[in-house]
Amino acid sequence: MEYLDFELPIKELEDQLDKCVILGQESNVDVSATCKQLEEKLEQTKKDIYKNMTAWQRVQMSRHPNRPYTLEYITNLTDGTFLELFGDRNFKDDKAMVGGLGRINGQSYMIIGQQKGVNTKMRQLRNFGMANPEGYRKALRLMKMAEKFNIPVVTLIDTPGAYPGLEAEERGQGEAIARNIFEMARLKTPIISIIIGEGASGGALGIGVGDRVFMLENTWYSVISPESCSSILWRSWEYKEQAAEALKLTPVDMKKQKLIDDIIPEPLGGAHQDKATTFKTVEKYITKSYNELKDLSTKELVAQRMEKYSNMGEFSDK
Template structure:
C-alpha cells in the first residue's frame, strides 16, 4: 500500500489524505504501546482507503479527470516503458538540429516482440521538467519521432506511441524551425506507414502536440486522460477572458475518454486502478500492455496496403455535426 509521506493529494483526494493521517497516528500509537493490538484498526483504515479511492473514481467531473491526468505522481512515458518493456534501447536526435528531451523513443521487447515505442516525457521534479520542457516538444522532437518510425518500418517492427503533452511548444523559435510543418508531416507519414501503429493517450492529449504522434490503426485512451483541441484553461481564457470558467470549459469541450469513445475518436478505453494510475504503477502498466497487445493482434495480419486504406477511411470519417435551420 502506498505510504502517505511520499504522496501528493489533489483537493478532491483530501479524504484519502485524512485516512492516511489516521493510519500514521495509529501506527505511532502501536509503537508506543505494544500491549495493545492495533492491527485490526489499521487494516480497517487501509480498506477504507481503497473504498474511498473507488468512490472518488466513480464520481469524477471532467475537470477532475483533467486534474488527475496532470497528477504529479502519475506515471509518464518512461515509467510505462520501464514497466512494460524489456531490453529497451533509447534512440536520440533528429539527425538535423538536436535531441529533443520532451520526445523519447527507442526499441524494446514487449513480451518477446520487438517494438518501437515513442512518446512525450514530462519531468518528475523542477530540474527534469525544465529539461523535458514540460512534455512540449519542438519541431526536432517530432522529426525525431518520424525518424524512429521510419527505422521501425525499415525493420518491419510495430510502432507504439504514448501521448502525454499539454501541446507542442508554442515558442517563436519553434515556429521559426517549422513546428506546423513537422506535425503535418508526421500526420501525413503516419497515415502511409507500412507497419502497425498503436497510439495510446496516457495523460494529456492536447491539440497538434498530440496529433503529431497520434495517427494509427488503433487509438487507445486511458480512463483519466483527456483529448481535445485546447486545454480547459485556455478555452476559458478565450471565451470568458478568465481561467475561472475552466470547469465549465472542461464540461463543454467533451474531452473525457467516454466522450471520445462516443464520438468514435478513440477505439478503446483503458481502465485505471481505483483512484487513478498514480496509485499503482505496476497494475496500470499491466492493464495498458494487455490492451496494446490486443490491439496489435487485431491489425497484425493486415497487408500494408490494406492497413493504409483503413487508416485513411478511419480518420476521413471522423467528426460529428448537426445542421440547424
C-alpha cells in the same frame, strides 16, 4: 504521497487510520474494531471519489506529480531491452521527444513518446514535454525507419501541447506536425497510440494517428486545454472547470464520439497508486492490438486507417 484538492477527505481518513494503528501498537487498548471501521470508510470514500470524478478532476489526475511518465512506461514494458535513438538528422535532438527500439512480450517495437521530466531540473531539460519541430521530425524519422524494417510503432502521448515559442514557429512547427499526421495516415506498418497523461492539441496529434488509439482512464484528449479555453472565452482561468465539461475531453466522451478505440482501466486512485498493474494492463492492450493487426496486408492496414479517420466527425440528422 501528494494529494489533489478533491482527495483531501482520503488524506484525512488515512491520517486517522495511521494514528489508530500507532495507538494500538503503543498501548494496551484494543482499537482493532475502530481501525476496521476506518478502513471500510476509507475504501468506500475512495470508491465514491474516484468513480464520480468531474472532467476537471480527471485533468488534474492526468497531471498528478506521481503519475508514471513515458520513460518509466518504456523501461517497464520493454524489460531493459530499450535502445534509445537520437536526433532528427536536420537540426538537433529534442529531449522532449524520446524514441527507440524495444521488445514487448518478445516482439520488437519502435516506441515513441513525449517525456515531461520527474523534477524541476529534468522538466527544464525535457521542456515540460513540449516538443519543438525537431522532436516531431525525429519521431517521423523513427517511424519511417520502423516502416522500412516492418516494425510496429507504439506512441505514448503525454504533452500539454507542442512548444509555442517563436523559434519553434520559425523552424516550422505547424508544418512538422502536419507532415507527421500526413505520413502516419499512410505508414505501412501497424501504429498503436496510447494517451497516458495529457493529450493536448497538435502536440498530441503529431504522434497520435494510429490503427488503435487508447486512453488511460484518468487522461484527457482535446484540441485545447481547459485553462486556455477559459482564458479565450472568458478572459480568465477561473472558468476552467466549466471549460473542461464543455470540451468533452474525458475518455468516456472520446469513446462515445468514436474518436478512440477503448479506455484502458487504471487501479483505484490512478496509475500512480499501482504502477506495476498499470504497466501490465498497457502491455496487454499493446500485444492484443498487434495480434489483431499483424496479419493484415499493407494495403488493408492503410485502407482501414484511412477509413477510420475519414469517418470521424460525420453526423447525420436523419
